[in-house]
Amino acid sequence: MYKNRKTGIIGITITIIILIIVVILSNTNLQEISYIENIFSSIVMPIQNGLTFLKNKIAGNESFFADLETLKEENENLKAQNSKLEQSLRELEIIKSENETLKEYVNLKDKYKNYQTIPAYIINRDISNFSKTIVINVGEKDGIKPNMTVIADKGLVGYVISTTQNTSKVQTIIDPSTSVSSLITSSREEVIVSGTLENSKTLKVEYIDADAVLLENDNLETSGLGGIYPKGIYIGTINKIVNTQNSIDRYAYAETAVDFSKLETVLVITNEQGE
């Protein structure tokens, strides 16, 4: 009985460790080895410090024989000073973060000055693997209504599907059920862009005209058709063209301009061509 229980606990512990390793490995770019360097240096550095200390001692470094009381006092003073500096650093970090958010808002406002916009934070993300909706912290009280367009610094995010007094639900362009009428910026050809299950960066470009000239790295922007999205908002860049036997069926994949995994602040367009 005792053995079974012990084996069970060991099994659970091993499973937890394996789970953590799987999650870390599946989400880490292995090319970034700087953190491995950190781990190695943290193993080596204490030994290195000890060796340096011994070396100094053997070399007759006079500072080692300094008065112990004076050193203690100095140490206390330094500790107090250090804690004050740490507090200042924390305050500065908060100010820096606020400053970055405000800068982001200002950049966004400047970029889309033709539109009247309301800034918002993302407060919740979808819990399903098959849909990609988000919740933002502005609602009816702030003048948000369904079907309003949501953008970010780099481009289109999605549109408002429902609102409460203080929050709004936004269906993003990476949601598989979203379709956006778009234009290829260089050739001005109309296409339909929709979300995929692949990942949070890939869009599928469909309904490409048989005669249309399509190139990799072509940019996509909203066409203004469909009645939801205003014209000319950047969506993303075509990164793969899939040619089929029948040219009518050909399609392409595009990468979104917005990095949805890191998206924190957005702007809701409350009217087109605002004051």
Added chain:
Amino acid sequence: MKKILTAILIIITFFIIYFLQSNFFTWFTISGVMPNLFIIFVLWIGLFIGKKTGLICGLIFGIYIDILIGKQIVISGIMLGLIGLIAEYIDKNFSKDSRLTIMLIISASTIIYETGMYAFQIIKWGVNIEILAFLKILLLETLFNVIISIILYPLITKLGNFAESKFKTKTIMTKYF
């Protein structure tokens, strides 16, 4: 009194799971795929509490999730309610004392739930059918749910037996009759 306490604990657990799903598991993923703890939770209710509680809790929780974050109301409710109902059926026909049985039940429930949700999306929204991407997500999510169930197994059975003793008067395994 203990029944009321258990009901309150169920509601608190629901909110803890909700916050875990919408915060922690949005970055603690396997290749971008999150687990679905609600399936495990509703299964637990159906298996150990029964008396149609699994169905009712599944319906209520699902609808609540849809209201909070979903694109359409009801579908999560229907699917989670179905999972609760399946759990009650399983409870009557299978023994839940084995870790393997629990793992198989969770795998089957995850597959049923997610396939139902995806089928609904295809029918309702005309979503492009992406079989390979769907299977990849389904496989990873099932695996994630199973791993979590292995970790939580002692807690699941301990709390489950406690809840069962408060809510169920007797358990009859119909396959033996």
